[in-house]
Amino acid sequence: MRIDHDLAFMLQFENVAWFEDGVVKILDRRIYPIRTEYVVCETYKDVVKAIQDMVTQSGGPYLAASMAMVLAAYQTRDMSREDCLVFMEQAAYDITHARPTTSSRMRKIAYDALDVVKTQMWNTNDELVEFVKAFAIDEVSQRYARIEKIGMQLAEKVPHDGTIMTQCFAETVVGMICRHLKTLGNENVKFICPETRPYLQGARLTASVICDMGFDVHVITDNMPGYILKEKKVDLFTSASDMITLDGHIVNKVGTFQIAALCHYHKIPYYVTGTPSNTHKTMDTVKIEERNPEEVLSHLGTKVTMDGVQAYYPAFDVTPPSLCSGVITEKGIFSPYDLESYFKD
Amino acid sequence: MRIDHDLAFMLQFENVAWFEDGVVKILDRRIYPIRTEYVVCETYKDVVKAIQDMVTQSGGPYLAASMAMVLAAYQTRDMSREDCLVFMEQAAYDITHARPTTSSRMRKIAYDALDVVKTQMWNTNDELVEFVKAFAIDEVSQRYARIEKIGMQLAEKVPHDGTIMTQCFAETVVGMICRHLKTLGNENVKFICPETRPYLQGARLTASVICDMGFDVHVITDNMPGYILKEKKVDLFTSASDMITLDGHIVNKVGTFQIAALCHYHKIPYYVTGTPSNTHKTMDTVKIEERNPEEVLSHLGTKVTMDGVQAYYPAFDVTPPSLCSGVITEKGIFSPYDLESYFKD
Numbered sequence: 001m002r003i004d005h006d007l008a009f010m011l012q013f014e015n016v017a018w019f020e021d022g023v024v025k026i027l028d029r030r031i032y033p034i035r036t037e038y039v040v041c042e043t044y045k046d047v048v049k050a051i052q053d054m055v056t057q058s059g060g061p062y063l064a065a066s067m068a069m070v071l072a073a074y075q076t077r078d079m080s081r082e083d084c085l086v087f088m089e090q091a092a093y094d095i096t097h098a099r100p101t102t103s104s105r106m107r108k109i110a111y112d113a114l115d116v117v118k119t120q121m122w123n124t125n126d127e128l129v130e131f132v133k134a135f136a137i138d139e140v141s142q143r144y145a146r147i148e149k150i151g152m153q154l155a156e157k158v159p160h161d162g163t164i165m166t167q168c169f170a171e172t173v174v175g176m177i178c179r180h181l182k183t184l185g186n187e188n189v190k191f192i193c194p195e196t197r198p199y200l201q202g203a204r205l206t207a208s209v210i211c212d213m214g215f216d217v218h219v220i221t222d223n224m225p226g227y228i229l230k231e232k233k234v235d236l237f238t239s240a241s242d243m244i245t246l247d248g249h250i251v252n253k254v255g256t257f258q259i260a261a262l263c264h265y266h267k268i269p270y271y272v273t274g275t276p277s278n279t280h281k282t283m284d285t286v287k288i289e290e291r292n293p294e295e296v297l298s299h300l301g302t303k304v305t306m307d308g309v310q311a312y313y314p315a316f317d318v319t320p321p322s323l324c325s326g327v328i329t330e331k332g333i334f335s336p337y338d339l340e341s342y343f344k345d
Numbered sequence: 346m347r348i349d350h351d352l353a354f355m356l357q358f359e360n361v362a363w364f365e366d367g368v369v370k371i372l373d374r375r376i377y378p379i380r381t382e383y384v385v386c387e388t389y390k391d392v393v394k395a396i397q398d399m400v401t402q403s404g405g406p407y408l409a410a411s412m413a414m415v416l417a418a419y420q421t422r423d424m425s426r427e428d429c430l431v432f433m434e435q436a437a438y439d440i441t442h443a444r445p446t447t448s449s450r451m452r453k454i455a456y457d458a459l460d461v462v463k464t465q466m467w468n469t470n471d472e473l474v475e476f477v478k479a480f481a482i483d484e485v486s487q488r489y490a491r492i493e494k495i496g497m498q499l500a501e502k503v504p505h506d507g508t509i510m511t512q513c514f515a516e517t518v519v520g521m522i523c524r525h526l527k528t529l530g531n532e533n534v535k536f537i538c539p540e541t542r543p544y545l546q547g548a549r550l551t552a553s554v555i556c557d558m559g560f561d562v563h564v565i566t567d568n569m570p571g572y573i574l575k576e577k578k579v580d581l582f583t584s585a586s587d588m589i590t591l592d593g594h595i596v597n598k599v600g601t602f603q604i605a606a607l608c609h610y611h612k613i614p615y616y617v618t619g620t621p622s623n624t625h626k627t628m629d630t631v632k633i634e635e636r637n638p639e640e641v642l643s644h645l646g647t648k649v650t651m652d653g654v655q656a657y658y659p660a661f662d663v664t665p666p667s668l669c670s671g672v673i674t675e676k677g678i679f680s681p682y683d684l685e686s687y688f689k690d
Contacts, residue, residue: 033651192657195641197542197566200649203642208651218655221542221641222567226603227662258571261610262603296540296566297548299644304545306378306553310563312537317572 003144007175008212010205013140017047017056017064019133022074024067029056030199033208044072044091051098057201058171058240062143065095065106066136069113073132077125084128088117101289109139144172149330150273151176154238155184157271162235163190165225168253169201169209170240173273177238178213190216192232194225196255198295198313222255226262237263241274246281248321248336250274251288254314260323269325276327276339289315348489352520353557355550358485362392362401362409364478367419369412374401375544378553389417389436396443402546403516403585407488410440410451411481414458418477422470429473433462454484489517494675495618496521499583500529502616507580508535510570513598514546514554515585518618522583523558536562537577539570541598543640543658567600571607582608586619591626593666593681595619596633602662605669614670621672621684634660 004012010027017026024047025038039055041047047068051061072091076084092110096103116135122128155177158164166174181189191210196202203219210217220228228234237259243251250256250272260270280286293311297303305311321336334342349357355372362371369392370383384400386392392413396406417436421429437455441448461480467473500522503509511519526534536555541547548564555562565573573579582604588596595601595617605615625631638656642648650656666681679687 034647034649194568195542195649197540197568200644203650203654207654211651211653216655218657219641219650220657221599223539223542223598223600223603224657224659224662226606227599227659228657231659232657253568254566254572255568258568258603258607261571262606265606265610293563296564299545300647300649302379302645304379304540304645305548305564306556308556309548309552310561312563312565312569312573312577314569314572314576317569 003141003148006179006213007172008178008209010209010212011172011175013063013137016060016140017067019067019070019074019129019136024064024071026050026055026060026064029060029205030054033204041068041071043075044068044095047071048094048098058169058205059143060171061099061102062105062109063136063140065098065109066113066139067133068095069110070129070132070136073117073129074125076128085117088114112139144176146330147172148176148180150328152180153328153333154271154273155180155186157236157269158186158189159235160186161188161190162186163192163232165192165194165229165234165237165259166202166206167194167237167239167256167259168196169205170238170273173240174206174209175213178210178215181215182213187214188216190218190232192218192220192228192234194220194222194255194259196253197222198298201253225259226265229259229262229266229268234268237268237270239270239272241272242316243280243286244272244274244276244327244336244339245283245286246276246278246339247283248324248327248339249283249286250319250324250336251286251316252319254317257317257319257323260319264323270319270323271326271328271333272319272324272336273328275329276334276342278343283318288318291315348486348493351524351558352517353523353554355554355557356517356520358408358482361405361485362412364412364415364419364474364481367416369409369416371395371400371405371409374405374550375399378549386413386416388420389413389440392416393439393443403514403550404488405516406444406447407450407454408481408485410443410454411458411484412478413440414455415474415477415481418462418474419470421473430462433459457484489521491675492517493521493525495673497525498673498678499616499618500525500531502581502614503531503534504580505531506533506535507531508537508577510537510539510574510579510582510604511547511551512539512582512584512601512604513541514550515583515618518585519551519554520558523555523560526560527558532559534560535577536560537573537579538562538564539567539600539604540564541600542567543643546598570604571610574604574607574611574613579613582613582615584615584617586617587661588625588631589617589619589621589672589681589684590628590631591621591623591684592628593669593672593684594628594631595664595669595681596628596631596661597664599659599662602664602668605664609668615664615668616671616673616678617664617669617681618673620674621679621687623688628663633663636660
């Protein structure tokens, strides 16, 4: 049984990024579920461009990267073995550098795939493609398995028939929570998803995954969490993380901090999921990215403000450890003040 | 000099609601400033319908109501004096009941205008129309003068070159703050306006007024105030109020509470503007209106969520007195714990 069994439509491998019949198809998360469309890539460079264009986001680029290596292997079908290796080296390099902020994880995936090409015994291009695709599936399966452990621990924190508030899109974690809640017989849990402007990951992605998996889900606008946390008796708040510094500061989609602070006000626990960083000991080495402010001034591509009105668009915010109840990892739940323990074996 | 002098475009009487040449023109705030369009009303019933359809909002309906009475007077131009009085009585009744939640203030305006018809000495329809229009202008001028006193006190609380965060659209208060800041020589004050989903009053209306009046203004999405309050060193937060109970609870556009709580976290003062209620002593007698949740699921009319996803849409939230630094009224600044003093003379 594949590890994406019984997960929502958009978490199934084929609907993230998938090589088949000589192309990689990537679900266009920029517009899903308003429209369900795939970007079809005929070369690995098309995949690199799709990643750069944010066709997929969150965990999506990692599967897109390994599937791009499968497509690159397919592109070598009329090449000599020597030319093939040169081409694959270049592909691994290009894929690694698709996006600056994720290059270390992208590098690992692309170069591990390259190792398959170099070390496996293959005779035909079909065999090569099959080997690299097996690697890609194995790689994403390991990631899903790690996330499953996180989702299971989080699901166990949810009271019977309880209510969870989310933030942005925690990707596979959301699906794994839902799948495990069902296993626990807690299928009447309710979810509340702030919409997460300007890209609406909460309304479009998180709510779709939860709805697909059969749970009750309500979207709210981003000005409502403070009131709704109390009014709808939310039991816990959870978010993923783009970065957790070793001293317990959480960098995540803007809005996470304010919901965490409001949970603190209302005495509701906040659990973050993710992996502590060993390279960023404190926030001193982390820079918060500012994005194109035009996106704040627009809704679905239409500008809503008068000319001359400006905007701020900090992509992320920082939640201090004092506002976090626990860091849920595949190795267990850690206090945000004790993340060194994560690295002890 | 008219009291709306030097105010932003949309605060000038002609661009709120205005009788001229036999029609009332109302600026369509539902779409401004994406498009600058007026709804043209040929009968007072068209004005009632425009008020019901939310063409204008906040303080707009009050001027629309008095101008509707001017239009009603104009509609009696071929009637006998007796028929005219019957017609005007009906108009006052219909205008009073345009919207349930504002009927007491609407009643006062409509019936005061009716008194003009009944008590003033007029011979021709032109004279009658002129008298009622003079009443309408006088009525709105008194309201603007009251608000000017509030705006002046608020402007005096702003540090030199300081930064103000707003919420939703405090209407004329915003214009009066800006006008008085200029008088004080504090014209480099910066404003930050959360967009205020789902209707975007912050992005569309507040930011337009401030921009029009020549101040630096940045819009942010509603998930950013917590982070931006600290990052951009906001000096004070202010909002209007739909209701202030006598025991100091503030009912206002959803989002006010959470920004107030985040100000408390960051030790930034929150000033509310408005009039304490003598009829609602506590929140026990106040019901928070829930609106059509479809509006939360849509952006500029396009639904962004999967079928099956639901939404909550509490129109207002409640900020407790512990999160409010002062209630600014035309009579001065009161502690939210001492609103009885407002009613002492």
